[in-house]
Amino acid sequence: xxxxxxxxxxxxxxxxxxxxxxxxxxxxxxxxxxxxxxxxxxxxxxxxxxxxxxxxxxxxxxxxxxxxxxxxxxxxxxxxxxxxxxxxxxxxxxxxxxxxxxxxxxxxxxxxxxxxxxxxxxxxxxxxxxxxxxxxxxxxxxxxxxxxxxxxxxxxxxxxxxxxxxxxxxxxxxxxxxxxxxxxxxxxxxxxxxxxxxxxxxxxxxxxxxxxxxxxxxxxxxxxxxxxxxxxxxx
Amino acid sequence: xxxxxxxxxxxxxxxxxxxxxxxxxxxxxxxxxxxxxxxxxxxxxxxxxxxxxxxxxxxxxxxxxxxxxxxxxxxxxxxxxxxxxxxxxxxxxxxxxxxxxxxxxxxxxxxxxxxxxxxxxxxxxxxxxxxxxxxxxxxxxxxxxxxxxxxxxxxxxxxxxxxxxxxxxxxxxxxxxxxxxxxxxxxxxxxxxxxxxxxxxxxxxxxxxxxxxxxxxxxxxxxxxxxxxxxxxxx
Amino acid sequence: xxxxxxxxxxxxxxxxxxxxxxxxxxxxxxxxxxxxxxxxxxxxxxxxxxxxxxxxxxxxxxxxxxxxxxxxxxxxxxxxxxxxxxxxxxxxxxxxxxxxxxxxxxxxxxxxxxxxxxxxxxxxxxxxxxxxxxxxxxxxxxxxxxxxxxxxxxxxxxxxxxxxxxxxxxxxxxxxxxxxxxxxxxxxxxxxxxxxxxxxxxxxxxxxxxxxxxxxxxxxxxxxxxxxxxxxxxx
Amino acid sequence: xxxxxxxxxxxxxxxxxxxxxxxxxxxxxxxxxxxxxxxxxxxxxxxxxxxxxxxxxxxxxxxxxxxxxxxxxxxxxxxxxxxxxxxxxxxxxxxxxxxxxxxxxxxxxxxxxxxxxxxxxxxxxxxxxxxxxxxxxxxxxxxxxxxxxxxxxxxxxxxxxxxxxxxxxxxxxxxxxxxxxxxxxxxxxxxxxxxxxxxxxxxxxxxxxxxxxxxxxxxxxxxxxxxxxxxxxxx
Numbered sequence: 001x002x003x004x005x006x007x008x009x010x011x012x013x014x015x016x017x018x019x020x021x022x023x024x025x026x027x028x029x030x031x032x033x034x035x036x037x038x039x040x041x042x043x044x045x046x047x048x049x050x051x052x053x054x055x056x057x058x059x060x061x062x063x064x065x066x067x068x069x070x071x072x073x074x075x076x077x078x079x080x081x082x083x084x085x086x087x088x089x090x091x092x093x094x095x096x097x098x099x100x101x102x103x104x105x106x107x108x109x110x111x112x113x114x115x116x117x118x119x120x121x122x123x124x125x126x127x128x129x130x131x132x133x134x135x136x137x138x139x140x141x142x143x144x145x146x147x148x149x150x151x152x153x154x155x156x157x158x159x160x161x162x163x164x165x166x167x168x169x170x171x172x173x174x175x176x177x178x179x180x181x182x183x184x185x186x187x188x189x190x191x192x193x194x195x196x197x198x199x200x201x202x203x204x205x206x207x208x209x210x211x212x213x214x215x216x217x218x219x220x221x222x223x224x225x226x227x228x229x230x231x232x233x234x235x
Numbered sequence: 236x237x238x239x240x241x242x243x244x245x246x247x248x249x250x251x252x253x254x255x256x257x258x259x260x261x262x263x264x265x266x267x268x269x270x271x272x273x274x275x276x277x278x279x280x281x282x283x284x285x286x287x288x289x290x291x292x293x294x295x296x297x298x299x300x301x302x303x304x305x306x307x308x309x310x311x312x313x314x315x316x317x318x319x320x321x322x323x324x325x326x327x328x329x330x331x332x333x334x335x336x337x338x339x340x341x342x343x344x345x346x347x348x349x350x351x352x353x354x355x356x357x358x359x360x361x362x363x364x365x366x367x368x369x370x371x372x373x374x375x376x377x378x379x380x381x382x383x384x385x386x387x388x389x390x391x392x393x394x395x396x397x398x399x400x401x402x403x404x405x406x407x408x409x410x411x412x413x414x415x416x417x418x419x420x421x422x423x424x425x426x427x428x429x430x431x432x433x434x435x436x437x438x439x440x441x442x443x444x445x446x447x448x449x450x451x452x453x454x455x456x457x458x459x460x461x462x463x464x465x466x467x468x469x470x
Numbered sequence: 471x472x473x474x475x476x477x478x479x480x481x482x483x484x485x486x487x488x489x490x491x492x493x494x495x496x497x498x499x500x501x502x503x504x505x506x507x508x509x510x511x512x513x514x515x516x517x518x519x520x521x522x523x524x525x526x527x528x529x530x531x532x533x534x535x536x537x538x539x540x541x542x543x544x545x546x547x548x549x550x551x552x553x554x555x556x557x558x559x560x561x562x563x564x565x566x567x568x569x570x571x572x573x574x575x576x577x578x579x580x581x582x583x584x585x586x587x588x589x590x591x592x593x594x595x596x597x598x599x600x601x602x603x604x605x606x607x608x609x610x611x612x613x614x615x616x617x618x619x620x621x622x623x624x625x626x627x628x629x630x631x632x633x634x635x636x637x638x639x640x641x642x643x644x645x646x647x648x649x650x651x652x653x654x655x656x657x658x659x660x661x662x663x664x665x666x667x668x669x670x671x672x673x674x675x676x677x678x679x680x681x682x683x684x685x686x687x688x689x690x691x692x693x694x695x696x697x698x699x700x701x702x703x704x705x
Numbered sequence: 706x707x708x709x710x711x712x713x714x715x716x717x718x719x720x721x722x723x724x725x726x727x728x729x730x731x732x733x734x735x736x737x738x739x740x741x742x743x744x745x746x747x748x749x750x751x752x753x754x755x756x757x758x759x760x761x762x763x764x765x766x767x768x769x770x771x772x773x774x775x776x777x778x779x780x781x782x783x784x785x786x787x788x789x790x791x792x793x794x795x796x797x798x799x800x801x802x803x804x805x806x807x808x809x810x811x812x813x814x815x816x817x818x819x820x821x822x823x824x825x826x827x828x829x830x831x832x833x834x835x836x837x838x839x840x841x842x843x844x845x846x847x848x849x850x851x852x853x854x855x856x857x858x859x860x861x862x863x864x865x866x867x868x869x870x871x872x873x874x875x876x877x878x879x880x881x882x883x884x885x886x887x888x889x890x891x892x893x894x895x896x897x898x899x900x901x902x903x904x905x906x907x908x909x910x911x912x913x914x915x916x917x918x919x920x921x922x923x924x925x926x927x928x929x930x931x932x933x934x935x936x937x938x939x940x
Contacts, residue, residue: 026896026900027893027896029825029828046939047937047938047939048937048938048939049939074939075938075939078929078936078937100825100900100904102903102904102907103907105823105825105904106904106907106908106910106911107911108823109822109823109904109905109908109915109918110908110911110912110915111912111915112911112912117344117408118340118343118344118408118409118410119408119409119410120264120335120340120410123264134919134922135922137919137921140919140921140922140925141921141925144925144929173822173823173824173918173919173922174823174824175823175824175825188262191261191262195261195335198337199335199337199340199341199344200344201907201910201911202337202338202341202436203341203344203345204911205341205436205440205910206341206342206345206347206436206439207345207346207347210344210345210346213344213408214369214372214375214408216372216375216376217369217370217375217408220375220376220379224313224379231313232282232283232313233282233283233310234281234282234283234284234309234310352579352643353575353578353579353643353644353645354643354644354645355499355570355575355645358499423497426496426497430496430570433572434570434572434575434576434579435579437572437573437576437671438576438579438580440576440671440675441576441577441580441582441671441674442580442581442582445579445580445581448579448643449604449607449610449643451607451610451611452604452605452610452643455610455611455614459548459614466548467517467518467548468517468518468545469516469517469518469519469544469545587814587878588810588813588814588878588879588880589878589879589880590734590805590810590880593734658732661731661732665731665805668807669805669807669810669811669814670814672807672808672811672906673811673814673815675811675906675910676811676812676815676817676906676909677815677816677817680814680815680816683814683878684839684842684845684878686842686845686846687839687840687845687878690845690846690849694783694849701783702752702753702783703752703753703780704751704752704753704754704779704780
């Protein structure tokens with residue numbers, strides 16, 4: 001294969017740097033990848049290397065379908081099978097990010113979805129940020145990282161959730177995974193989920209039991225930024 | 236119109252930068268504007284552009300009364316009708332700021348006014364920071380952003396609240412809007428409302444149900460900084 | 471008077487800068503002073519000027535006994551009478567600092583002393599950080615700032631508290647005042663009181679009702695750093 | 706002794722700097738050391754010097770067994786006997802760090818172990834981070850700092866805890882001590898214990914009483930990073 005995937009690796013490396021710059025990742029506790037659907041590959045951070053430091057040359061290019069390394073001399077992130085499962089299960093996804101960011105991880109550890117309590121949340125996610133079911137002992141023992149992706153994909157499988165409208169999920173007892181059209185969009189969603197996770201926790205600390213935002217307000221805010229009726233931004 | 240409103244745009248851009256520098260705005264989740272009452276216009280941040288990056292040349296000048304763009308090649312903030320409604324409804328306002336800052340947004344999502352629990356608050360706001368009533372489904376559907384400004388103005392309409400003495404309001408399920416003589420003053424009030432929102436939340440976490448500050452202490456602190464009896468500062 | 475108090479002003483300005491650098495003061499919401507007991511004066515921050523920006527040339531030198539300005543062309547901090555009352559009432563104090571730092575102010579607004587829950591606290595303060603009684607309406611109306619100092623001094627007046635062993639007090643509904651041998655020591659105590667205020671709040675959030683540290687451990691930690699049996703540090 | 710322990714001192718100084726850079730230590734409220742088991746010495750921060758500022762030349766080299774200074778002209782950290790007790794009691798330890806970091810200290814003051822609520826924790830510690838029993842009045846009076854190390858070592862003495870699998874302990878009413886193969890590893894564990902302490906506190910604030918992570922998930926995460934079955938990182 002003559003392609004060295006240099007653009008893909010650069011975009012993926014930059015998103016990993018963004019996660020660190022935004023304070024979402026301490027040391028190497030997170031990772032981002034970007035997919036090239038046509039080539040059937042993803043570029044992901046190598047295992048154990050801090051997000052703040054990775055460059056395009058450090059990245060590892062992996063086959064989405066099979067999982068073998070097609071470019072790079074480092075071992076890919078231990079979470080690579082999770083990324084692959086998300087790309088395989090959610091066809092519209094072009095980039096994936098995973099962090100252990102403070103508030104989003106706390107909600108994941110609490111085993112609770114992040115409720116949509118305001119317009120900041122509705123601007124990004126059309127409803128609560130869902131939390132996966134716990135993995136079974138067998139799923140943890142056998143193909144643990146792939147199973148982590150499978151339980152995310154499960155939630156989107158019956159049409160109950162649209163991955164473009166809910167581009168973030170909490171893995172139970174673990175932390176947030178986010179996605180988007182590319183790795184930068186996935187990283188931006190990682191920042192958004194951390195912000196709304198913090199706002200929700202603080203809101204309920206002030207007013208325990210406060211119910212979610214009214215559905216008409218949620219809809220208005222989501223659709224002014226996303227979809228055919230959007231009128232936010234410059235394009 | 237030969238005026239390019241360069242001073243107005245510069246002042247407004249700087250206030251947007253201040254919101255980002257103060258950590259009150261992530262990415263583009265906020266905006267500031269400044270009005271030129273004589274010219275009947277306001278200069279506001281363009282939609283979707285990060286507050287940290289906007290320059291005077293990015294700003295959009297809009298007619299306060301009608302809402303049409305009179306200078307600039309970008310689309311103005313989606314929240315422009317909210318700013319216009321505030322300028323139209325509160326005659327003394329020269330600048331407006333809107334953020335999704337952490338603690339102030341949490342109070343807005345909690346649907347509760349920020350109680351005045353100490354002198355830090357009384358130095359800036361003569362009483363609780365009020366929260367608007369929820370918008371009706373019709374108001375959300377029809378002229379949503381203008382209605383957001385209208386429910387703010389409503390609270391000041393019967394003389395119950397003086398916009399110069401309470402230059403901040405929480406929009407229910409949304410976040411804080413602040414104002415002042417110019418955009419910089421509005422941005423400074425955005426920082427003040429975030430500080431007192433955090434102090435109030437932390438105070439009630441330590442001592443649930445603690446009542447507000449004594450009224451004589453509130454009055455003394457507000458009037459030592461504001462109005463004819465003020466003796467704070469250098470002028 | 472030919473003395474321009476240049477060393478005193480420089481030391482005081484530096485302590486004001488330290489308060490800002492340590493994140494204890496937003497804008498101008500705090501102040502530090504240093505006394506020259508022999509000359510009978512203190513140097514304090516001018517009113518309304520941000521702590522981060524003040525230089526020795528901005529400082530105002532004021533007579534401790536009478537309160538008149540003996541050097542400087544600016545108006546001294548509105549809190550100058552509080553500083554004077556502390557110097558007049560607590561003879562060993564050489565520097566005073568006042569902030570609205572987050573956690574210490576929350577305890578002050580909660581009207582509760584900061585309990586001594588661990589060795590970090592015991593290293594700095596020999597027991598709880600006390601909170602003043604509320605000021606009466608008359609005290610607030612008449613000589614408000616001087617009364618603020620008086621209620622602090624009151625707590626140390628009957629030998630119940632030693633100002634060198636408890637160099638910090640919370641003014642009810644207001645915030646912390648700290649002191650020390652000079653302005654830098656007062657500023658260091660402002661940082662220490664903020665740290666222990668945060669630790670105490672977080673400890674009680676984890677374990678509500680947790681009782682104070684054992685008295686033998688409190689004593690050991692305080693006396694290893696302070697007094698004749700101290701063995702901490704290089705001197 | 707002709708050896709000036711320059712490498713040992715440099716490694717130890719760097720770890721002290723790391724503690725400050727990571728925001729785990731304010732001023733001089735913490736310390737790190739590294740041991741040279743062959744030479745029978747440790748290099749530790751001098752007492753009262755800020756962690757951010759120490760250089761290799763400031764460090765003090767002390768005999769692990771006897772405690773006398775074998776290199777350096779400064780007084781070693783007051784906590785040196787605690788470090789010595791840890792090296793003497795836990796044979797595999799090559800570096801020790803002590804901080805008063807915010808969340809870990811709050812758990813220590815709460816007298817509660819940090820429960821393992823998620824994979825972030827399981828990646829670093831194979832179970833809860835334990836808290837020591839309180840010291841007796843006699844232990845505090847007599848050889849206080851050595852006793853502080855002894856009560857840590859006690860917890861690992863009966864095989865209930867493996868110091869390599871649980872390289873962090875909370876000293877009751879005091880704060881965290883961590884260790885590792887060298888001082889840098891100890892400092893990295895100080896950052897990890899602070900992160901998981903914060904996540905646990907925030908998780909329980911959202912969901913009081915949430916039970917620990919499932920044991921199969923804990924085991925999988927710990928063993929993918931540590932021990933013979935590890936497959937995380939580049940080596």
